Amino acid sequence: MEFTIDQIAQLLDGNVEGDGSTKINRLDKIQEGTAGSIGFLANLTYEKHLYQTQCSAILVSENFQPQKETTATLIRVKDPYIGFTKLLETYQKITKPELIGTENPSFKHESSTIGANFFRGAFSYIGRDCSIGDNVKIYPQVYIGDQVTIGDNCIFHPGVKLYSGTIVGNNCEIQAGSVIGSDGFGFAPQADGTYKNIPQLGNVILEDNVSIGANTTVDCATLGATRIGKGVKIDNLVQIAHNVILGENTVIASQAGISGSTTLGKNCVLAGKSGIVGHIQLADRTTVGANTGIMKTVKEPGKTFLGYIGMDIKSYLKSYSIFKKLPLLENKLRELEKKL
Numbered sequence: 001m002e003f004t005i006d007q008i009a010q011l012l013d014g015n016v017e018g019d020g021s022t023k024i025n026r027l028d029k030i031q032e033g034t035a036g037s038i039g040f041l042a043n044l045t046y047e048k049h050l051y052q053t054q055c056s057a058i059l060v061s062e063n064f065q066p067q068k069e070t071t072a073t074l075i076r077v078k079d080p081y082i083g084f085t086k087l088l089e090t091y092q093k094i095t096k097p098e099l100i101g102t103e104n105p106s107f108k109h110e111s112s113t114i115g116a117n118f119f120r121g122a123f124s125y126i127g128r129d130c131s132i133g134d135n136v137k138i139y140p141q142v143y144i145g146d147q148v149t150i151g152d153n154c155i156f157h158p159g160v161k162l163y164s165g166t167i168v169g170n171n172c173e174i175q176a177g178s179v180i181g182s183d184g185f186g187f188a189p190q191a192d193g194t195y196k197n198i199p200q201l202g203n204v205i206l207e208d209n210v211s212i213g214a215n216t217t218v219d220c221a222t223l224g225a226t227r228i229g230k231g232v233k234i235d236n237l238v239q240i241a242h243n244v245i246l247g248e249n250t251v252i253a254s255q256a257g258i259s260g261s262t263t264l265g266k267n268c269v270l271a272g273k274s275g276i277v278g279h280i281q282l283a284d285r286t287t288v289g290a291n292t293g294i295m296k297t298v299k300e301p302g303k304t305f306l307g308y309i310g311m312d313i314k315s316y317l318k319s320y321s322i323f324k325k326l327p328l329l330e331n332k333l334r335e336l337e338k339k340l
Contacts, residue, residue: 008024014076017075027088149167161178203220228246253290
């Protein structure tokens with residue numbers, strides 16, 4: 001790939017400050033770039049690198065004001081992070097070969113259909129009565145069970161497993177090793193202290209534009225469906241239990257876990273290692289910080305939660321009742337100090 005800075009600015013609807021004729025042939029980090037590369041500055045924490053970078057061009061925001069002179073040509077765009085993402089997408093399309101057709105050995109049952117412009121990698125498997133749309137990429141060792149429905153423009157990276165009955169919308173991408181539709185954790189305690197397996201008869205529905213990271217698991221419902229809403233983005237190593245419902249555009253970071261039959265509203269954020277107990281609801285735009293546990297329903301939209309300490313439950317509940325009163329106790333203490 002080789003473009004002039006002016007051509008890149010035109011692609012991004014940006015304005016050039018400097019030599020627009022300079023040629024760019026690669027993308028790089030602002031702190032590691034060399035001549036011929038382009039970087040971006042979206043977080044001002046990295047502004048110090050702007051004045052030292054060897055990049056030939058840097059994407060910056062429209063209203064950014066440099067504190068010093070820089071040797072790099074600036075391309076002013078509305079959002080440098082989004083602009084750089086667009087460049088990465090363009091670079092990927094140019095440099096990544098288009099995979100078309102079927103590699104052997106692979107298997108597709110005769111009752112299943114697949115649309116135009118598909119790719120099926122070696123050792124992939126497609127079961128009975130599946131319906132798969134156009135422009136779908138199925139990489140090696142992907143397993144697609146019976147009666148699976150897949151929309152257009154989906155990508156399944158190596159080793160993905162879609163259990164029977166799974167429904168996947170359009171423009172979804174699932175990274176390597178993820179398992180969609182495995183049995184939920186359902187066991188009925190018996191009188192003798194053992195547990196009896198509860199059949200999991202439901203499925204998983206992924207709506208349009210869902211992205212799922214590597215080695216993430218989404219369990220099927222006991223009855224009905226585990227549903228992942230439109231635009232949801234899930235990181236690597238996340239556990240979504242049976243009958244969970246995730247609202248549109250929710251984002252979940254690595255090692256988070258959601259217990260069964262819990263519903264999250266739209267645009268929620270779960271940070272790394274956060275945990276949600278079962279059978280509760282989180283309102284729209286709820287944010288849960290890293291290592292935070294949510295143990296009851298959140299009704300008010302837009303709330304943020306942080307902090308979790310593991311301890312004996314009786315001691316914890318007593319301590320928590322006091323902890324909530326600390327601001328009030330502090331005010332009373334200050335009042336007493338003034339009187340004294």
